[in-house]
Amino acid sequence: MAVREICKNVYSVGVIDWDRQIFDELLPLPDGTTYNSYLIEGSEKTVLIDAVDFEFEEEFITNLARSQLSRIDYIIVNHAEQDHSGSIPVFLELFPNAKIVTSEKCKELLISFHQVPEFRIIVVGDGETLSLGDKTLEFLITPWVHWPDTMITYLREDRIVFSCDLFGAHYATGSLFVDDEPLHYILAKRYFAEIMMPFRSKVLEYIDRLSGYEFDIIAPSHGPMYNDKEYILDAYREWSSDDVKNRVIIPYVSMHGSTKKMVHYLTESLLSRGIAVRPYDLGRADTGRLAMDLLDAATIIIASPTVLFGPHPKAANLAFIANILKPKAKFIGIIGSYGWGGKTVKDLGDMIHKLDVEVLNPVYIKGYPDEEAYKGLDCLADEILNKHREYNIL
Secondary structure, eight states: OOOOETTTTTTOOOOOEETEEEEETTTTTTTOOOOEEEEEEEEOOEEEEEEEEEEEEHHHHHHHTTTTOOOOOOEEEESSHHHHTHHHHHHHHTTTTOEEEEEEEHHHHHHHHHOOOGGEEEEEOOEEEEEOOSEEEEOOOOSSSSSSOEEOOOOOOOTTEEEETTOOOOOOOOOOOOOOHHHHHHHHHHHIIIIIGGHHHHHHHHHHHHHSOOOOOOSSSSOBSSHHHHHHHHHHHHHHHHHHHEEEEEEEEESSSSHHHHHHHHHHHHHTTOOOOEEEEEEEEEHHHHHHHTTTTEEEEEEOETTTEEOHHHHHHHHHHHHHOOOOOSSEEEEEEEESSSOOHHHHHHHTTTTEEEEEEEEEESOOHHHHHHHHHHHHHHHHHHHHHHTOOO
8 A cells, every 4th residue: 555645744654455355364455455554754752653564564655665764753552462562572673772561461462472572561551641843743542442461543633533453444446535435334243243243232322532632634544534524423323222123033943844944934024014024044244244143133043953962163252253242132032942851942052141131932843843832933933023013223
């Protein structure tokens, strides 16, 4: 990515990863990503905000060379995760007098991840400032969006919030600012569901805190920047709220067709009651898209056959993911089929113990579904309908 000016003496110097297809060996990236880094030249000091993934350190250093800098005094590390900090070791070699400025927790992680010498790190506290001469940086310590070390850097004079992972999107684009809101909205929501969903209360807390600052631009660590801050702030308020939609998500796996038959029947039964529903075949589903739909669905129904004595591993994995993402669903249910026995309903129930949900009556049958099974699924659909009415979400 070329060096591009954001405003006078403030530049974007990060890189675009057009081809990355998965993040953390877990999250699909259908549109790649960017590793954003920002250069600020003050009248007395020059700083770099965040680095990039180590695989792109050569391109990153080339960008810095294009900026024709004679020196860098500080690198602000908002977050130690390696996609932000991977190129720091080579950066410190190239700029031997530069100091890292970061939070106490981030200092600990940088030493652990990259063996950064402690004498090269300056720790800042919440609300502390750093003068660059004619520009001033203020640091907001904002843990748990999404690691415990995270902070935000605010550039007072140019009214820019460098928000780290907050407000980001995994989106490889050559545009400096968001220029396609419908597309970006989907990718930003996907990113929120995958990364920020467990920390919704913290997100709201930090949005409230930012309301006390005057800023025109949000510059995240992934994806394009925002010069319409209300667009993303409003979206984040909605996603972080407790509001859910009249929607049922049914992640399922079926080995011999019985569970799939139950899912199809329940899907039609819910649709006939005016409830939006989306089944996801866990053998083929995009986990990022599934996470996005889990974000605001009122009800989740996990559908699984029994494998030996317990749930199918793919259903168990889904329950594990839901347990850590903590979607804001109000209700959860379990349906499926077994051959000769097992504890699938109990095991899946134990796996979702961290979710603040009401557990619906399971519909778990032996063998292929019959009329009695279909009656049970209709009763479950009625129960979901009544629960949604109670929450006024129809």
